[in-house]
Amino acid sequence: MAIPTSRAKEPAKILINTELCNGCGKCVEVCTDFNFKIVDHKIQLSNHSLFGCVACGHCMMVCPTGTIAIEGRELSENDLFELPSKDAVPSYESLLTMLQRRRSTREFKEIDVEETVIQKILDAAQTAPMGLPPSDVHVIVFDSKTKVRAFAEDFSKYLSGIRWMVSKWFLTLMRPFWGKANDEMMRGFIKPVFDIYVDEMKKGKNWINYDAPLAMYFYGSPYTDPADSIVAATYAMLAGESLGLGTCMLGAVHPFIQYGKKARRLREKYGIKYPSREGLFVIFGYSKVHYKKGVKRTFADIHRVG
Ligand SMILES: Cc1cc2nc3c(=O)[nH]c(=O)nc-3n(C[C@H](O)[C@H](O)[C@H](O)COP(=O)(O)O)c2cc1C
Structure with a gap:
């Protein structure tokens, strides 16, 4: 074994x-x-x-x-392949420049992402640390705005069918079981997410994956360390940025498509083989937005052990 x-x-x-x-x-x-x-x-x-x-x-x-x-x-x-020269590795400064310029992009130009670019993203993402080889990360590629939008519409309809999960009676019933923090999260975040994803889609506005021209969903098999798909998605995002694309991680789909018959049907429709502990969508496209400044972000805490 x-x-x-x-x-x-x-x-x-x-x-x-x-x-x-x-x-x-x-x-x-x-x-x-x-x-x-x-x-x-x-x-x-x-x-x-x-x-x-x-x-x-x-x-x-x-x-x-x-x-x-x-x-x-x-x-x-x-x-085995020949290692690229050490001299060709980007400097810290050039890597930092790319990281500082990255923003979560939600507005895209009406331009397709070329097949060669898609392949480059996938090639780079496959260099990610694989947990235990061979990698158990699976990727679903939506390579056009039409396909990205179709998924969002299906997802929106699916959410509409399980909307009772954020109804007042259900949240009140569940509060003693899942506690204060979860209750606050459900009322303050998940319920408004349902409202936006379902109601706005009916009006034609896609807040789920923003009609991006390219989306990739990274998820793992039941054997996978939950972090593996997130690491791969992060590599893909950075590769996209290095290729001049705007990118955005989308965490709000994965948790909803894990449980129940309806979720299984949606997964099957898109060739998603397993429910999995973690998974992440990344969307890509040529950005419509030009930022003039960056903002400094910080960790909650950096504690050096004495
Ligand atoms: C794991 C993860 C999940 C995210 N999920 C979503 C999402 O579902 N929808 C969305 O619009 N943005 C999502 N984001 C983007 C964040 O909202 C974004 O990082 C934040 O607004 C800060 O903006 P910045 O990335 O430009 O610094 C996600 C980011 C991460 C890291």
């Missing part, structure tokens, strides 16, 4: 060409699964692996002589 994901249940195979090994031991240093040992200046399998090889590939990536090949869990030697 290995660490399971939806794509892999077995550990990867570690193939060693001993003749090539120069005994440097770099693979021993990087393997967090204790798979290797050096005997007589050559690597061998240690036989005290912790979980079985998860195919992180670090041993292949540090080996200077090509001694190791990992096969399985969706990885092989063919996935």
Whole structure:
């Protein structure tokens, strides 16, 4: 047994060409699964692996002589590529510039996002830390305003059918069970969200995903760490920003489409394979809004342990 994901249940195979090994031991240093040992200046399998090889590939990536090949869990030697030069890495200043210029964009020009740009976003997002390889993050791509809008209309209709969840009688009934904070959240945030998403859509105004020309929904399988899809979505957002797009994360859809038959039907219609603990939409498009200033944002607290 290995660490399971939806794509892999077995550990990867570690193939060693001993003749090539120069005994440097770099693979021993990087393997967090204790798979290797050096005997007589050559690597061998240690036989005290912790979980079985998860195919992180670090041993292949540090080996200077090509001694190791990992096969399985969706990885092989063919996935190795030459690292771009360190000199080509963006400086802190250029990264900070991009981060400072980012704003949540909700107004888009009537311009499609080109297929090459979509592919670049997906390529960059797939470099995100994958939790346990192979990644269990799934992505649903809505590659036109029409498709984005159609989802919003379906979602709005779906919310209309479960609107009793924010009715006065239901909130009053539930208060003793889910407590003060949840009650306040339901009345102060969730109920107005229902009102806007349902009533405004009927008037033609899409507050759900703002008629963006591109949307991507990141979600995980039941095996996934809940953070994985959020990390991937963040990478996608940053990639979009680097390509000159405006972006916005949308957290308000995912929690509503997890439970019940109606939610399942909506998920099935859009090819969403699982309900999942976390998931996030990101919308992209060429921004209509030009900001003249930024605003400084802060964490709630930065506490240095003494
Ligand atoms: C996890 C997450 C979920 C969000 N969900 C929504 C959303 O559903 N609708 C929306 O209009 N904005 C959403 N936002 C955008 C925030 O409202 C936005 O970050 C905030 O207004 C601050 O603006 P800024 O991103 O331009 O600094 C979300 C942001 C995050 C990080």
